[in-house]
Amino acid sequence: MTYTKSILNAARDVGVIQADLPEEIAPDHIRMRLATASICGTDMHYFRHFANAGFFLDYPVTLGHEACGYVENANGHDFPEGALVAINPVIQCGECDACLRGDINMCPTKRFPGSATTKPHIDGFFRDRFDFPARCCRVVKQGVRPEHLTFAEPLACAMHSVNRGGVTKGDKVLITGCGPMGLLATIGAAAKGAEVHVTDLKPEAIEAAKAVGASAGWVIGKDDMSGLANQYDVVIEASGSPHAYNQALDAVRKQGTVAILSLIQPSEVPVNLHVTALKEIKTIGSILFTHEFDDAVTLIESGTVDFDAIIGGRFPVSDTQAACDFMADGKAVGKVLIQPEG
Numbered sequence: 001m002t003y004t005k006s007i008l009n010a011a012r013d014v015g016v017i018q019a020d021l022p023e024e025i026a027p028d029h030i031r032m033r034l035a036t037a038s039i040c041g042t043d044m045h046y047f048r049h050f051a052n053a054g055f056f057l058d059y060p061v062t063l064g065h066e067a068c069g070y071v072e073n074a075n076g077h078d079f080p081e082g083a084l085v086a087i088n089p090v091i092q093c094g095e096c097d098a099c100l101r102g103d104i105n106m107c108p109t110k111r112f113p114g115s116a117t118t119k120p121h122i123d124g125f126f127r128d129r130f131d132f133p134a135r136c137c138r139v140v141k142q143g144v145r146p147e148h149l150t151f152a153e154p155l156a157c158a159m160h161s162v163n164r165g166g167v168t169k170g171d172k173v174l175i176t177g178c179g180p181m182g183l184l185a186t187i188g189a190a191a192k193g194a195e196v197h198v199t200d201l202k203p204e205a206i207e208a209a210k211a212v213g214a215s216a217g218w219v220i221g222k223d224d225m226s227g228l229a230n231q232y233d234v235v236i237e238a239s240g241s242p243h244a245y246n247q248a249l250d251a252v253r254k255q256g257t258v259a260i261l262s263l264i265q266p267s268e269v270p271v272n273l274h275v276t277a278l279k280e281i282k283t284i285g286s287i288l289f290t291h292e293f294d295d296a297v298t299l300i301e302s303g304t305v306d307f308d309a310i311i312g313g314r315f316p317v318s319d320t321q322a323a324c325d326f327m328a329d330g331k332a333v334g335k336v337l338i339q340p341e342g
């Protein structure tokens with residue numbers, strides 16, 4: 001049996017093939033058909049550069065680590081056939097000190113689909129069929145929409161930054177950047193009962209943040225932001241811009257916390273590190289997630305969040321190139337979905 005599979009052949013070049021399914025499923029894996037996937041900023045780095053954060057792909061790979069699937073063959077594992085499952089893409093070793101502590105994001109030998117850091121690379125989810133370890137999959141409640149469930153992984157990353165920042169009920173939180181991660185951090189912080197404000201260059205992105213829980217927003221370069229100084233218990237940096245990091249240092253209150261959710265790229269922009277000392281700011285990093293994957297699935301299952309407000313586009317697997325081009329143009333507000341062929 002063949003299935004439709006996208007492959008990143010080189011920078012900005014996504015091919016589509018009809019691939020054969022392997023006859024045998026690895027004993028610890030289950031076989032799924034794609035329900036919905038979504039494009040991550042990391043996928044876009046690979047799309048643009050065939051590399052991410054200095055790690056180059058050794059050969060063409062199928063991108064995509066955010067997805068949910070329907071069980072086609074449980075391969076002897078305890079999954080009802082046809083069930084919709086959330087997929088945690090972090091394949092942790094399960095045995096190292098980090099894994100035993102529950103810090104699966106720190107596992108030195110963890111594997112991750114569609115990533116140059118996993119060697120040999122594992123194909124990701126922008127394809128109609130795939131096998132994945134059963135222990136990474138979780139059956140969800142009836143009625144959960146795949147278009148929402150695909151956000152479990154990025155929402156978990158965003159919720160991890162909210163937890164790393166120590167956000168609690170009643171906190172004033174500023175999120176710099178309303179790209180997909182900023183929007184999901186808005187959802188995560190609002191779910192904690194925080195008062196969430198946002199900044200972004202695009203008015204439409206601010207509107208999307210307001211639709212999912214932000215109570216105020218400022219358009220950078222247009223609105224007067226002088227009143228934001230020293231106002232926030234926690235600032236979550238989600239834009240990747242060093243300018244926004246300086247803005248975060250300005251906006252956080254004395255002895256407040258700046259949590260870094262984005263990968264701020266190397267640049268010549270000076271960072272006002274002295275402010276960190278003067279205000280006794282705690283700066284804390286955040287990568288992937290730990291227990292937040294389950295928290296994210298539970299929040300999605302609750303049906304209390306309007307994830308439709310942050311869907312920026314839908315493309316079939318065979319149009320993965322067009323989906324990536326659309327994202328690369330910077331026109332999309334919210335997440336772009338990759339869906340099964342008709």
Ligand SMILES: [Zn+2]
Pocket residue numbers: 040041042065066153154
């Ligand atoms: Zn992601």
Ligand SMILES: [Zn+2]
Pocket residue numbers: 092093094095096097098099100107108109110
């Ligand atoms: Zn481990």
